[in-house]
Amino acid sequence: MAGIRREGRPAVIGDVARLAGVSPQTVSRVLNERPNVREKTRKRVLEAIRQLDYRPNLMARGLVRQQAHTIGVISFDSVLFGPASTLLGIGRAARAAGYGVTIATPESFDRGSIVDAMADLASHTVAGVITVFPSQVAATSALLSLPAGLPAVAVEAAPDDSVPTVRIDQVEGVRMAVEHLLRLGHPTVWHISGPRERMDAQARIEAWRATLEQAGHSAPQVVPGDWSAESGYQAGLELAERQGVTAVFAANDHMALGLLRAFHERGIRVPEDVSVVGFDDIPEAGYLIPPLTTVRPDHEEVGRRSVEMLLRLIDGRDGEAVPCVVPTLVRRASTAPAQR
Incomplete structure (x- = not known):
């Protein structure tokens, strides 16, 4: 199983999916005993679960997502000022709404790491997910890895207009x-x-x-x-x-x-x-x-608006167009009229 699961951590849905040769969504369907999976595929997934000793949590056993009070966030470069401030805004807005926050950070921008992190996040009891990625490719990989029906909002980048997106202008x-x-x-x-x-x-x-x-x-x-x-x-x-x-x-x-x-x-x-x-x-x-x-740029406001939009989706309301967050110019002493 070299390359299937990294040493030092429990198996996640992404590990099961790679070993079985299926998508994380298919693994989720098997775990939730949904009927639209071929029997041969179901057996491969169950065998992969056995080999990896995968332990699904309550969400995978069928906990209703609307009962969850945790928001999942997947982010990269969270040590940089912008993403870190956005996460701060997400955390504050989530707490004010009575939600906790679970954060997943992929090891790199490559698709495998992102899919792993997203599968791990989706296997937790999360009501919805916010992606904080400035890369179109990374955001697309993350959002397409989500289980069908899980509400999602993107910060800065999304694959298309079907995912509500909050941006700095x-x-x-x-x-x-x-x-x-x-x-x-x-x-x-x-x-x-x-x-x-x-x-x-x-x-x-x-x-x-x-x-x-x-x-x-x-x-x-x-x-x-x-x-x-x-x-x-x-x-x-x-x-x-x-x-x-x-x-x-x-x-x-x-x-x-x-x-x-x-x-x-x-x-x-x-x-x-x-x-x-x-x-x-x-x-x-x-x-x-x-x-x-x-x-x-008000990164915290971006975080707040992304939580507000996600909660609308979780409540079953349509996502509304979110206006870009407009920055301001702070004038200090590093600029002066050009010398003639």
């Missing part, structure tokens, strides 16, 4: 940042991006470029980052060698922090020589040198 947030710098007289704005495979990072790139073009300014080459302060520092060293850089928009505050360090080491003054804007408004942003101008 990335376009509006970036527009605020770029237009602020252009109004200060900067000829253009350079951009340090997040990872290209991330939907939020890609949305910020596209909004940055579109805002510059609509204002009649050319867009420089994107400087890639990975959300970390280290990548912002390396981007800062690269930008310090370029001529004509007077304004930089970093896709998150941690990269802006690294950028400030690199500029300081190269003798570039902020904001006298270069203005800098970040995104997220991390708690430390106001205490950097200089205090950082940044876009503040």
